[in-house]
Amino acid sequence: MDDPRSTPGVHMAAEIREQPRVLENILRHESREIRSVAATIGARKPRFILLAGRGTSDHAALYAKYLIETRLGLPAGLVSPSTITLYGSSPDLTDVLFVGVSQSGSSPDLIEPMEQARRCGAITLAVTNAPRSPLAQAAELHLCVAAGDERAIAATKTYTAQLMVLFLLVEALANRMGDEAAQIPDEVAQVLEMDGVIAHEAVRYRFAEQIVITSRGYNYPTAREAALKLMETSSLIAHAFSSADLLHGPMAVIEKGFPVIAIAPEGRVSIALGLVLEQLEVLGADTLVVGAPGGQFQGTRRLPLPHLADECVSPIVAIIPLQMLAWHLARERGVDPDEPRGLSKITKTR
C-alpha cells in the first residue's frame, strides 16, 4: 500500500495502517470508561444479552456473542431488527442487556429497536464511533470506539476498534482486565509488514469470480467480515461459511481449483478446521490458509499470523491480512477501494 496519496484507495489504505494506533489508544484511554460502563451494567445483573448490528457491525456483534457465551457464561442472541421494525414486536426485556453496535450510529433499523428495547425494560448500550449520533442518544449507556473519522466506505479501523472495545467490555463484566489484548497493537503492526506478500496473493485472484471463506468459533465473524470486504471493494462474490455449515451442504459447490480461504489462527479453531481442510485437499480446492505459523494443515498456500496470547483475541489480528487482500485485489481489478459501486456509508434500511 505504497504512496497512498497518489493512488485510488487512499482513505482505506490509511485507515488500515492506522489500526495499531487506534487499538493502542483504546487500551490506554478507553479502558477506564469501559470498566465504568461495565460496573453500571453489572450492578443490574443482566441474565441475557441481545446484540444488534448490520453489515460489519453485525460481525462485531457476533464476535461479542461468542465472548459472552464462552467468557461471561451468559446466554446471548443476535437480534433480528426486522421483528421490531417490520412486525413491531414488544418482547419482555427485563433483566436483558441490549447492545446496539454501529459505526455511524445513524442506521434507522438500529435506532428503532434500541428505542423499543429501552421501552421494553432492557438495559441499553450503544457502541458507536459517533457519540452524538441518534443511536448513542437513544441508549441509556454509550461506549465510543474512538477510531476517529472513517472516510472509506469499507469499514476497517472501526471494525477492529469495535472488536477491541467489545472484548474489553466482556472482560470487565467478567471482572477481568483483558490482558490478552495487551500485545494486539504490536501484532497488528507485524501483519501490516506483510504487505508485499499479500499484494502478491491478490494478483492470483485477479480473475476469480467467486470465493468461499471459512472458519469457526471466534473467527467465524472474521470469515464473514472478510467476505463482506471482498464483495464491497472488488465485487468478488465471496461466501462465508462456518466450517461446520460448509460440511452440511455447501461443500457440493467446491470443485477442483475452486478458491477457498480458511482462517485458522492457533487454538481450537485450527483443530476444528482440520476435517474441512482434508476434504478441500481431496476435492483439489485452491486453498489459502490464514493462520498460525507451523500449523498442521496441508493448505496449498499460507499467510502466517503472529503467535497470539489467546485465541479469543485472534479475530482482531486475523482480519487485517484480509482487509489488505481486499484493498490490493480491488486495485488489481481496476476498482477504487474507496468508492465501491452502489454503496453509501450510512445505509438507511428499515
Next chain:
Amino acid sequence: MDDPRSTPGVHMAAEIREQPRVLENILRHESREIRSVAATIGARKPRFILLAGRGTSDHAALYAKYLIETRLGLPAGLVSPSTITLYGSSPDLTDVLFVGVSQSGSSPDLIEPMEQARRCGAITLAVTNAPRSPLAQAAELHLCVAAGDERAIAATKTYTAQLMVLFLLVEALANRMGDEAAQIPDEVAQVLEMDGVIAHEAVRYRFAEQIVITSRGYNYPTAREAALKLMETSSLIAHAFSSADLLHGPMAVIEKGFPVIAIAPEGRVSIALGLVLEQLEVLGADTLVVGAPGGQFQGTRRLPLPHLADECVSPIVAIIPLQMLAWHLARERGVDPDEPRGLSKITKTR
C-alpha cells in the same frame, strides 16, 4: 416432476410431492402432543429461548426465532454450537428453554450442546424426525415432526414439517390455536401444480454460475434454505442475504444480468423489499420475484404464490417453488438431485 420412478431425483421428487399430506397429518394428529409439550414448558415460565440447528434445521430454528420474538414476545437467540463443543462454555441457563432442531437427531454437534444445556439448568426440547435418536433422548422433552422416512439427501418434507411443528408450538405457548396454518396443506398443493412453469424457469439458469437470493423477516430463512437447496442439488453458488444486509455492501457485486431471486409473499416483507427491487431494476439485474399475485414490483419475471391467511405462515409455502426449482435445475445440469456430490445425510461435525 413426471414419472419419478424412472428418473434421477426420484426420492426428492416424491418427498416434495408428499408435503401436503405430511403437513395435513401434523395438523390432524400432532397438534395435541404439541399443546401438551407447550403446557409443560409454559408452566415453567421460560424467560428466554435458545435454538440450535445445522443446515436446513438451522433455517427452521431461525424461523422459530422470528415467531418467538414477534408472536410470543420473548427474546430468543440462535446458539453457536461451537461455543460449547469447541470452547466448553457452561452458561447459566435457568429460566431458559433450549430447543434443538435436527432431522436425524444424530448430529454430535447438537447432542453435546443439548446435554450441556440440560446440565446448565435449561428446559430442553428436541424437535426431530427420529424419536429414538440420541438428540431426542438427550432432551427432557421431544416433538416428532412426523414426516416419515426421508431418503433424498436434500431435506424437503422434513423442513416444512419442522416449520409447521415450530409454528404450532409457538402458537400453543402463546395460548393460540394456530388457525393461520389450517389452509397450508391446500396452498402447498396449489404450488405443486405449478411444476411446468417452474421447470421452464429452471432452464434459464442452466449456465448460471452464481445467484443471489434475498428476502426479509419471516422469509429470510426461506432465502437461506433456497440457497442451500440450490447449492446442494445443482452446485449453483447461491448466496442468501436479508434485503437489509444486501444494501450494506453485497449490492456491489450485482451487475447487469446478474441473477437474483426475491422472495416476497404478501405482507410487510413485500413492502420492505421494495427498495431493494428498485435498486435491482436500476442495476439491470435478472430478477425473479416469488410472491403474492398482484404485488407492486417491477420484477423481470414472477412466480405467484397463493393468497395466505397470514405472512407468519408464508415460509411453509414460499419454499416449495424453490425446492422444485432446485430439483429441476439439478436435472438440467445433469446432476442426480438425490445424490449430490460430497454430501452425506448425517453430518458428523463437532
